Amino acid sequence: MRILILCQLACLVAAANAADEKPFVVPQKLAALLDAQGKDGNPVITPEQRANFDGLNDHLKALLSNAVEREIITRPDHLGTILTLGLRPQKMEVFLQDNCVLCHTDPEVQKPESLFSLSPASTSSPAHLNLRDLVDDVHFGRGLSCAGCHGGDPANDKIEHAFVKEWPGTGRGKDRSWILSFCARCHADPTFMNRFNPSLPTDQLTKYKESPHGKLLLETKDPRAPDCVSCHGVHGIRNAKNPLSKVYRKRVPETCGACHADPTRMAGLTLPDGSPIPTTQLAEYRASVHGRALLERGDLGAPACNNCHGNHAAMPVGLSSVSQSCGLCHAGNASLFDGSKHKQAFEEHKWPQCGQCHGHHGIVKTSDSLLAAGPEALCTKCHQQYAKDHPECRATATYFYTSIIQMDQAWNSFGVTAEQLAMKGLDVDAIHDKLNELADSLKQARSYIHSFSKNGFERVAAPGEHAVQRISRLVAEAKREYRLRQFGLLASIALIGLVMLALYLKLRSLER
Amino acid sequence: MFFFAVQIVTGVLLLMYYQPGEATAYESIRYLTTKVPFGWLMRSVHCWSAHLMIISLVTHMFSTMMLKAYRPPRELTWVTGYFLFALTLGFGFSGYLLPWNKLAFFATSVGTDLVKSVPLSGNWLLQVLRGGPDVTANTLYRFFALHVVILPLAFVALISIHLLFVQRQGMAPPLGAKVAPRGMKFFPSFALRDLLLWLVCFMVLLVLAVFVPYGPGIPGMDWELGEKADPLAPAFPGIKPEWYFLWEYQLLKEFPPHLLGMEGPQLCLLVVSLLLGIWAIIPWLDRRAARDQPSPGFSDFGWGAILFLTFLTLKAWDIGATKPVTAASSLKAISSTCAWWTVGAGAASVGVRFLVHGHRWFFLTGAALLHVVLHGLLGLSYLGAGVLAVVLAAIGVTVSVFRSGGAGVNLGGSR
Numbered sequence: 001m002r003i004l005i006l007c008q009l010a011c012l013v014a015a016a017n018a019a020d021e022k023p024f025v026v027p028q029k030l031a032a033l034l035d036a037q038g039k040d041g042n043p044v045i046t047p048e049q050r051a052n053f054d055g056l057n058d059h060l061k062a063l064l065s066n067a068v069e070r071e072i073i074t075r076p077d078h079l080g081t082i083l084t085l086g087l088r089p090q091k092m093e094v095f096l097q098d099n100c101v102l103c104h105t106d107p108e109v110q111k112p113e114s115l116f117s118l119s120p121a122s123t124s125s126p127a128h129l130n131l132r133d134l135v136d137d138v139h140f141g142r143g144l145s146c147a148g149c150h151g152g153d154p155a156n157d158k159i160e161h162a163f164v165k166e167w168p169g170t171g172r173g174k175d176r177s178w179i180l181s182f183c184a185r186c187h188a189d190p191t192f193m194n195r196f197n198p199s200l201p202t203d204q205l206t207k208y209k210e211s212p213h214g215k216l217l218l219e220t221k222d223p224r225a226p227d228c229v230s231c232h233g234v235h236g237i238r239n240a241k242n243p244l245s246k247v248y249r250k251r252v253p254e255t256c257g258a259c260h261a262d263p264t265r266m267a268g269l270t271l272p273d274g275s276p277i278p279t280t281q282l283a284e285y286r287a288s289v290h291g292r293a294l295l296e297r298g299d300l301g302a303p304a305c306n307n308c309h310g311n312h313a314a315m316p317v318g319l320s321s322v323s324q325s326c327g328l329c330h331a332g333n334a335s336l337f338d339g340s341k342h343k344q345a346f347e348e349h350k351w352p353q354c355g356q357c358h359g360h361h362g363i364v365k366t367s368d369s370l371l372a373a374g375p376e377a378l379c380t381k382c383h384q385q386y387a388k389d390h391p392e393c394r395a396t397a398t399y400f401y402t403s404i405i406q407m408d409q410a411w412n413s414f415g416v417t418a419e420q421l422a423m424k425g426l427d428v429d430a431i432h433d434k435l436n437e438l439a440d441s442l443k444q445a446r447s448y449i450h451s452f453s454k455n456g457f458e459r460v461a462a463p464g465e466h467a468v469q470r471i472s473r474l475v476a477e478a479k480r481e482y483r484l485r486q487f488g489l490l491a492s493i494a495l496i497g498l499v500m501l502a503l504y505l506k507l508r509s510l511e512r
Numbered sequence: 513m514f515f516f517a518v519q520i521v522t523g524v525l526l527l528m529y530y531q532p533g534e535a536t537a538y539e540s541i542r543y544l545t546t547k548v549p550f551g552w553l554m555r556s557v558h559c560w561s562a563h564l565m566i567i568s569l570v571t572h573m574f575s576t577m578m579l580k581a582y583r584p585p586r587e588l589t590w591v592t593g594y595f596l597f598a599l600t601l602g603f604g605f606s607g608y609l610l611p612w613n614k615l616a617f618f619a620t621s622v623g624t625d626l627v628k629s630v631p632l633s634g635n636w637l638l639q640v641l642r643g644g645p646d647v648t649a650n651t652l653y654r655f656f657a658l659h660v661v662i663l664p665l666a667f668v669a670l671i672s673i674h675l676l677f678v679q680r681q682g683m684a685p686p687l688g689a690k691v692a693p694r695g696m697k698f699f700p701s702f703a704l705r706d707l708l709l710w711l712v713c714f715m716v717l718l719v720l721a722v723f724v725p726y727g728p729g730i731p732g733m734d735w736e737l738g739e740k741a742d743p744l745a746p747a748f749p750g751i752k753p754e755w756y757f758l759w760e761y762q763l764l765k766e767f768p769p770h771l772l773g774m775e776g777p778q779l780c781l782l783v784v785s786l787l788l789g790i791w792a793i794i795p796w797l798d799r800r801a802a803r804d805q806p807s808p809g810f811s812d813f814g815w816g817a818i819l820f821l822t823f824l825t826l827k828a829w830d831i832g833a834t835k836p837v838t839a840a841s842s843l844k845a846i847s848s849t850c851a852w853w854t855v856g857a858g859a860a861s862v863g864v865r866f867l868v869h870g871h872r873w874f875f876l877t878g879a880a881l882l883h884v885v886l887h888g889l890l891g892l893s894y895l896g897a898g899v900l901a902v903v904l905a906a907i908g909v910t911v912s913v914f915r916s917g918g919a920g921v922n923l924g925g926s927r
Contacts, residue, residue, distance in 0.1 A: 424725065429546060499711060507701070
């Protein structure tokens with residue numbers, strides 16, 4: 001009880017102190033900027049900008065006032081640009097304590113090529129920096145602003161570009177290998193990175209060096225090779241989970257395709273087997289089941305380039321690792337294939353496992369006709385060429401096809417029948433239950449084709465075949481029930497008709 | 513009467529299985545319609561009978577209106593009938609929520625939300641109606657109580673008075689009838705004839721319930737159980753009330769959010785209340801009919817009302833829509849198609865009245881049709897067209913009354 005009273009007293013004292021705190025009084029100079037009028041007589045600071053100012057806490061208002069007092073901000077339009085950003089308090093604090101950004105956002109002081117502006121045109125050139133990109137940069141959010149890469153003291157009025165001195169004086173654009181070590185100063189230092197993001201890996205440079213990209217840049221010194229900024233950008237680097245990031249999953253195909261879909265840029269570059277690197281991957285991927293899922297449906301579970309090729313260690317998928325890559329998502333099918341006799345046969349022929357039947361970048365939705373004997377029939381095509389002496393395989397493929405087609409047709413037709421019966425008011429719950437069982441079994445049977453084993457397939461297809469028989473019986477019962485209802489109705493109508501006739505006759509006899 | 517009796521019988525049978533409650537209402541109805549022998553038939557008959565009862569009442573009300581059967585001394589019969597109709601709509605609204613399915617839940621949320629527009633006590637009334645700020649199990653309980661206890665008791669009491677008046681005062685003779693109508697003994701002649709009609713109704717009801725168990729499937733006349741209500745799920749677009757509330761739903765949509773310093777729904781409610789108020793006191797307004805003289809203005813008022821309701825209902829059914837339904841071009845197409853249908857129906861009714869019944873007074877029908885043409889075919893806003901049509905009709909009526917008053921001429925001698 002005493003503790004409670006003490007707590008209440010403490011709260012009262014705190015409240016009294018809070019009440020004593022004086023509200024922030026806007027200094028005269030800052031107030032003059034806020035209230036300044038343009039040539040047309042209207043206030044320069046818009047109501048939104050004013051609202052953003054009013055939303056700042058006293059500490060940030062004091063920092064803003066300090067910049068005005070030091071005459072870094074001297075014009076209302078400059079102040080307006082800063083307020084337009086509507087930054088969160090933490091970012092605003094970094095912004096207002098950084099003389100580089102404060103000075104470079106003043107259109108009166110800066111030349112157009114060194115002005116950080118909000119105009120959309122300034123996204124095109126890094127020198128002509130886009131202010132929105134700067135404040136949205138993942139580094140800026142962590143307090144690492146211009147000085148982090150360019151050097152100097154952002155709190156000092158003296159202009160210094162200490163780090164820039166470390167950059168190669170000439171040929172910076174031609175040999176860009178210095179960029180790797182420059183980014184790696186922080187990104188390869190686990191102790192340093194741990195302060196900001198303990199879960200972020202610090203092995204990017206090591207991986208990159210091992211990749212064909214790295215070798216092309218570091219060993220061949222090919223100017224076409226990508227470096228860190230090719231994929232991540234220079235200013236305006238965003239977290240990979242940010243949809244505006246160039247490495248956001250939905251944008252990865254476009255980022256990789258910037259080089260890999262450009263025949264001029266890729267000319268002369270070869271795969272490990274010496275063949276030229278194709279440039280059709282992006283177009284094939286866009287049309288593929290994966291590309292459509294990711295780019296059209298926005299399904300972020302669908303793979304982009306890096307899910308099979310890797311990120312910093314991006315490289316062609318090795319022959320033996322194709323099924324490993326596919327198996328990361330399609331685990332069931334991959335494990336069935338690994339246990340099948342086809343695995344060994346494919347290895348003997350040096351065929352990529354999944355890719356041999358499904359393709360690589362342009363994987364399309366499979367159809368049951370791949371098993372049939374028509375022109376799309378994969379099994380027949382391959383077996384005629386490489387395994388003619390296995391007639392039993394043909395019989396198995398035919399069995400797979402027949403069984404799946406029967407289940408699929410039953411599922412479709414019974415689905416329609418169930419809908420019709422439901423609309424007639426019949427109980428179709430049991431039919432729906434069995435239809436679900438059939439759908440499960442059908443899905444499993446389609447997957448078990450990858451085992452290429454009749455026994456395994458039979459085991460998972462059996463419940464489906466039973467379900468088909470059960471549904472047939474249930475549908476027949478429901479139809480019988482409906483006929484019974486119709487008969488009942490007819491009988492009732494006949495009975496009512498008789499009563500009506502009797503009534504009519506009675507009425508006539510009464511009124512005669 | 514017959515349909516009400518069917519409602520009581522089937523309602524009691526449904527009551528034997530129905531369990532109100534968030535976790536049981538939907539499940540019990542599902543069990544009733546799928547597992548209980550003839551449960552499907554009882555629900556289907558109950559739903560069909562409800563709709564047929566409302567159709568019968570609408571027909572009865574408009575025929576009473578047209579034949580001026582509300583003339584003294586039968587004013588109170590009209591008023592009790594008016595309230596009986598209101599109670600029936602209450603039955604429809606409260607019964608709709610009871611299966612606790614998705615459609616019913618959201619339709620009730622939207623429907624009850626309208627009560628907020630009542631001045632001063634709106635929010636309080638909403639709380640009373642819903643049993644809290646939102647539609648919850650509390651709403652279900654009170655709608656259940658309303659549907660199975662309060663409304664039936666009120667209905668039985670009111671229908672007893674209504675029938676007592678009919679019994680005491682007899683059927684209204686045709687307007688201007690000089691000879692006493694042909695009499696008939698209540699029993700057995702009248703009762704047996706009535707029974708014959710009831711049996712016809714029963715047959716129709718059974719056929720519909722067996723062949724179309726979930727209703728014809730048009731918006732507002734469809735009672736497939738569907739999915740269970742989920743209060744946390746987002747409301748889905750295109751929620752529409754039952755067909756007999758569609759006209760008001762559409763009228764609400766025609767009002768802008770703010771008009772004349774009031775909120776749109778509030779103003780709409782005011783207009784609807786005024787119209788319903790006028791409808792309730794017609795026996796006292798129709799002075800000519802009270803003197804047993806033809807009152808063509810009121811006949812025309814009835815026809816105008818029918819056309820007004822028809823256009824709004826057709827529009828709420830999105831007749832003539834193109835895809836996407838909510839696009840501006842589609843809304844325009846709906847207005848114009850519905851306008852053509854309404855104008856066609858209006859022209860047919862005017863033709864029949866002119867040629868067969870000798871009617872010559874069409875100001876209000878004309879106003880209703882002009883409203884529809886201005887809005888649907890010429891593209892004026894619904895309210896703008898309405899105001900223009902009402903003003904023109906008012907001028908026409910005033911001129912007509914002035915002339916007939918001055919000359920003492922009977923307005924075409926029509927009823």
